Amino acid sequence: MIRVLASGPLATTQDLGRWGWGHLGVPRSGPADPPSHHLANRLVGNAIHAATVEVLRGGLTVEFLEPALLAITGAPVGACLDGVPVAFGATVWAPAGTVLSLTVPRFGLWSYLAARGGFDLEPQLGSRSADTLSGIGPPPLAPGQVVPIGDLVAGPPAATDSLIGLSDRRDIEMRVSPGPRHEWFTRQAQELLVTTAWTLSADTNRIAARLTGPELTLVEPRQLPTEGLQIGSIQVPPSGQPIVHLANHPPTGGYPVIAVVDESDLPMLAQSLPGTVVRLVRRAPGRPA
Incomplete structure (x- = not known):
């Protein structure tokens, strides 16, 4: 204990x-x-x-x-x-x-x-x-x-292991794939998503990380019924500032999802301090995450 x-x-x-x-x-x-x-x-x-x-x-x-x-x-x-x-x-x-x-x-x-x-x-x-x-x-x-400390033991401790590659970088890059509402956004917004040097906001926690930068706009105003969310979903609220959902994300949401971040890249974002520059890049089709 x-x-x-x-x-x-x-x-x-x-x-x-x-x-x-x-x-x-x-x-x-x-x-x-x-x-x-x-x-x-x-x-x-x-x-x-x-x-x-x-x-x-x-x-x-x-x-x-x-x-x-x-x-x-x-x-x-x-x-x-x-x-x-x-x-x-x-x-x-x-x-x-x-x-x-x-x-x-x-x-x-x-x-x-x-x-x-x-x-x-x-x-x-x-x-x-x-x-x-x-x-x-x-x-x-x-x-x-x-x-209390339990008994969930799998075997002997690791004799050797390697630390996860965390660093003090303030500029990170994450791979994204188109989301289910990608086509709801203007061509300009689609390009801005992957060409902007976004800034990680202080409005970030275990649930989601807010990025600040240019406004991402819809082709036309539309209402979206609440639908399922997965980890890494990038929602865009009316402010036009994208929100990346992290480990404690809600299972549903009502803002359109423009893209989804590869889950393997999310720990890097979760460990980043506010002010970090975040770049989103398109994941090549057919390549593993």
Whole structure:
């Protein structure tokens, strides 16, 4: 078990999310940066579906009430056990009674803390993911809370592994394919989408990232009934400023989707700080994502 002493701006448990409930209006949720979540679990020998603690911009402090093998990945935070620096992106042994503290990362937003066995809060609809959109799942971690460690172990910890290629770049590129309402937009808007150096707005969270730049306009004003959304969908609201849906996106929406970002490119966006330049490029037809 761990006891939360400080939670920072936001700390939640995340596993692979709630698959198969979209038709009932339940978001999938899950980690903002799945590769970093998976790596943390591999480093401690957990099953892929074990829950980690996802931490926004550091500030988490926890006490280990029992011995544990831990790993920290994602946005590169400084980590100390009882004030002594420990390795990032590697397995670390935490004796009972020691206190782990995480600093603000050098770059990026989301860091992941895994403990061998996984964090064992009560699942809701088959998942331990905290859903910040609907409120389903365990609530965000709070000081004084005790979180059990479970037994979701898959094998020995990884002897070697590689960190996900996060960097402090402030200019990223993502591949897009035409969305279901692509033809609703003017030719100029279609071209602006893939030729503009968009800026990532501060109005960004686990649900979606807002891009700022020129207005994307429709061929003619039209009303759209609510329809299904998938992760990576780029909706365009009446403001004409595109919104890219991330891990905690709603399952439906009423704004037209001009394009869809390849899911494998989304962790890069999720880890980007406001002000990052975002370029969208057309994915070549027939080529794998």
